[in-house]
Amino acid sequence: MSILQIIFLLAALATLFCAVKVVITTRMMHSAFWLVGALLGIAVLFAMLESRFFVVVQVLVYIGAIAILIIFAVMLTRKIMDENQQRMNQLWGLAFIPAGGVLAGLIYILSRWNAFNTTARTAPVNGEDIEALGKALVSPTGFMLPFEVSSILLLAALIGAIFVSYDRKGGGR
């Protein structure tokens, strides 16, 4: 086993452990912290895939923004699910069927694909070409339309979030 494989296995196992803890932890705040751990592990895997830009984006956007947003919302909706309450549905055992089925199906289909075990990389060794990516995002022959659509999506989500969570009656329940 090379050193890269050991690092991959450590990061992958830590991420999967954190992901399982996100699912099974009862206290929402602890669950949010486990989510931060899983996102950090995924950032490590992004780095191992030679994608430096998305490591930074993962840490800034996911851990810096989305996780903080989730923690704020957890604190705002606290004290509803205390520990003695059940954290899963009554029929939570049935959830193993779709989850396991999707996993088995994915692995079966992927294992029949002949490029499944390839080890040769085609990505540039020193990270992706950020300059080309930036130019492609704003060039009309490149990806300008999806880029603009996603910015409109963000704007609409911002306005929609304010509209939905705005307290019209002014303060009280």
Added chain:
Amino acid sequence: MIPLSWYLIFAAILFCIGLFGVIARRNLMSVLMCLELMLNAVNINLLSFWSYLYGKDLQALVFVAIIFAAAAAETAVGLALIISVYRRRVTVNANDLDMMKG
């Protein structure tokens, strides 16, 4: 070197953990967190295909960037909905939100 299959199997397992959580958990907040796990699994898949097979192209990177934007939008709207529901019903339990049941 690490084979591509390790990344793909890892992403599949992560996606299924998230899927299980989305189906099984009762708290809306943890449903949202498990959705984040699923989106991250998809991002790992896209970046590993980019890294192993299409390293000269930019489509995968653009796709990942747009998934980041969509995830941020989804989280913002989802949290606004949860807080709005909590303000009206004082619950974030998915089982209690059955007013649309016939």
